Amino acid sequence: MSTFDFPPSIKSRPVWGRLEARAGKHHLMIADAEGAEAIIAIATPDLMARTHIIFIAKGTSHGDALRALNPAQFYEGPTYAASVQRIRRVFQDAHMGLQVYLAGTEGVMGQAMREAIEAGIPHTAIQTEHRGSVARRMQCVHCKGITEDVETDPFVCAHCGLNLFVRDHYSRRLAAYQGVRVDAEDHGNVPEPRGIYE
Amino acid sequence: MTIQFNDETFRDDYSFYNSEWAINRFPFPFDKDSYMYAVNMEQHRGGPDGSVYEKRFDVDEHYVSEMRDRAMVLADDPLRCQSLPHMTLAGWDLLELIMVSKSEDYPDLFELHRDGDQWRWINKPLGIDDSFTFLDETTLPYGPMEYITRQAQGDYCILDQRDDNLWMDAGMVTTQADWSLDFDIGMNFFEWHAPVPLAHEKGIFVRALKFLLNIQQGAPARRLNWTMTVNPLLDTSPENYHKWGIQKTTLTPENIGAKQHLRVELQTFFRLPRSNALVFPIRCYLCSFQDLMTVPKWGRRLHRVIRDLPDELATYKGFIDNRPMMLDYLSAFDDGLPTSLGVWPEVDTEPPLQK
Structure with a gap:
């Protein structure tokens, strides 16, 4: 099975369940x-x-x-x-x-x-x-662009090109996690990307 | 008193300054020599004459310049002001609350003339004289929340109340301590506070929410929050963090007294009459370390608070890297004498620095 146990996190992070058949016409x-x-x-x-x-x-x-x-x-x-x-x-x-x-x-x-x-x-x-990939849909808080299927932390914003770190803060309205410039306080000092859950 | 409005900037050359009047009424947030999260809520029904707590919406020497800075932020990024479709009525509630409060509390600066739903609003410091129809959006140049909060210092969040929770469904947010309205809009009380460390575990948010859900009309509440900001930058938004974050590295032992600012939020909470929403103004006050050190009690206390603050909080508030330099500076203003309880400066009764 392609399942994954997400580590405990903050309260804005979605918690996924397990499907069960329910009664209903549709x-x-x-x-x-x-x-x-x-x-x-x-x-x-x-x-x-x-x-x-x-x-x-x-x-x-x-x-x-x-x-x-x-x-x-x-x-x-x-x-x-x-x-x-x-x-x-x-x-x-x-x-x-x-x-x-x-x-x-x-x-x-x-x-x-x-x-x-x-x-x-x-x-x-x-x-x-x-099920499946644990990649995330990320919004760049700076340019507001969405980068789909992000697998590493940090990653490069597909829109503005900044190196962003992956937060667990999640917006249901945007259906996205928040990405924030990782080297904002030390330009150019970008850590080696790793898997989000590594 | 008649306020002399400063002509100052909160960006670029940072010409912001506090007069001696403003320093002495600064809302110093520490009532004892240590700090930990608490709900620390109290009634917002006035305060000592001249204090920032006296009026419902404090107006001070920074008013005109802060409103100019807000207009610049909004021109760059209109997403700083958003209102979900069901929140327009609450926006009118807020407009009424601010216009009534300011015209009553500062009659020399603001006037409100009402004849049924025909209203005339005069804002002398900003040179505004507008007539409009209350509850008719087409008669204002902006939506009601945006219109009035372009004329009111501090950020404003309007929280819808339903399902025993509060929902961040509208806001004007241009002077924030590093959180994004655009990202958080639509979230409930626990979700938008999710990134805050330690406080969830201490049950702070459960208790705070319970308190806030029960705030009644005419019985507003208030609390203080604080953080640190290098340079008197109002717009410490995540949107612009890629630009301002680097400023934190410009501190030196020589400039820290002038550049490092204690940033205090006076947070107030008012129930709104028609919408039953809660408005949550977050008013930001900045004071440089060197100005704070002119008050001996605050000098002693700030050193002890920053020295003993848990690492998680120094990290969350974004100054863990600069803390050693802050302590080097602040320790010169701590002679080890005891301090009196409470936030007030007590310049007449506390001894001067003994070293």
């Missing part, structure tokens, strides 16, 4: 990459008959296994950015009682959760489960 499952495994783990024919799966493949081939579950509706897209308009459209049509399941990377879960909340889905109807 179920929307959004997953990326290894997140597919979390859906497969709870899938039953009865549940799938009432489920819409939106899968963001990110180059993986889990889509075939999800399609084989025979969900009521299935969509596969290459990236979150390519899928987000469709996700918004689906939330627009959501009825009271919709159960939302998010699985995969923090970046995709965070962004899909933001769409769900903005559409008025109560947080109690949203479940999450982290």
Whole structure:
């Protein structure tokens, strides 16, 4: 299983759960990459008959296994950015009682959760489960640009090029962690990048 | 008294200064010779004549220059002022609170004339004379929160109250101690305080929240917070940290007295009548070490507090690297004599420095 135990952290950092099948007429499952495994783990024919799966493949081939579950509706897209308009459209049509399941990377879960909340889905109807990459979606506090799939600390902002350190401070509204210039008090003194959890 | 407004800057050449009047009313935050987090909340119902606690919204010699600095920050970065869509009514509440308070507390500086919803606001120091319709946004040049907080010293956070929590849903934040409104907007009380060390474990935030949720109209509260800033820089924002962070390394034993500033926040809390939101003004006062040392009691005490502060707090407040140099400077003003309890300068009763 592609699971990871995140170390304890500060109170703004999201805590991810474990998906469980819930009662309900309508179920929307959004997953990326290894997140597919979390859906497969709870899938039953009865549940799938009432489920819409939106899968963001990110180059993986889990889509075939999800399609084989025979969900009521299935969509596969290459990236979150390519899928987000469709996700918004689906939330627009959501009825009271919709159960939302998010699985995969923090970046995709965070962004899909933001769409769900903005559409008025109560947080109690949203479940999450982290699977796969532990990379983070980071906002540069200086230029405000978002860098996706950050795996190291520090990292280079994809927009302004500053070397940023990775904070655990997280904004649900931005669906991103905060990156802050690491050498602000000693220009040019940038530590060797390491994995975020190393 | 009539205030003489300083013509000064909080950037570039840093011509900011405190008059002797301003030094003696500086809100020195340490009531004893040591410091640890506490809820330290008290009623905000006036204070000694001339003190920063006397009026609901203190206006001092820095007013005009601070408002000029705020306008410059906003021109560079409009995201410093944001209000989520459901917070407009609270913005009107705040506009009313500030206009009523200032016109009553400083009638020589501010006037408010109300005829039903037709209001006229005169701000003499800033040369403003505007007529508008209360609760009609189209009659003001900015939204109500932005309009009035471009004319009021200190940062302003407006906190929505729901689900037994407070939510940072609007704010004007240009003089902050290194936190980002743009990042934190929409967060609840525990989330926006998440990066603060030690205080969660001590239960500070649980107790503070309980207190704040119960603040009633007409019964505002206040507390002090503090940090350290090199140069009298109001805009110590994370947004600009990549530019100002390096200034911390410019301290030398020769310039530390003039460059190192104690930064104190007078935080107040008012319940707003229509929205039931809580407004949280955070007013920043700066004072250089050398000016603080003119008060013998503060000289003795500041040395002891900084010397004994836990490393976590010195790190969080961003001066752990400069602490040894600060202590070298401050120790010359500590002769070991006892200090009287309380924050007041007591210049008439405390002995002068004995070394």
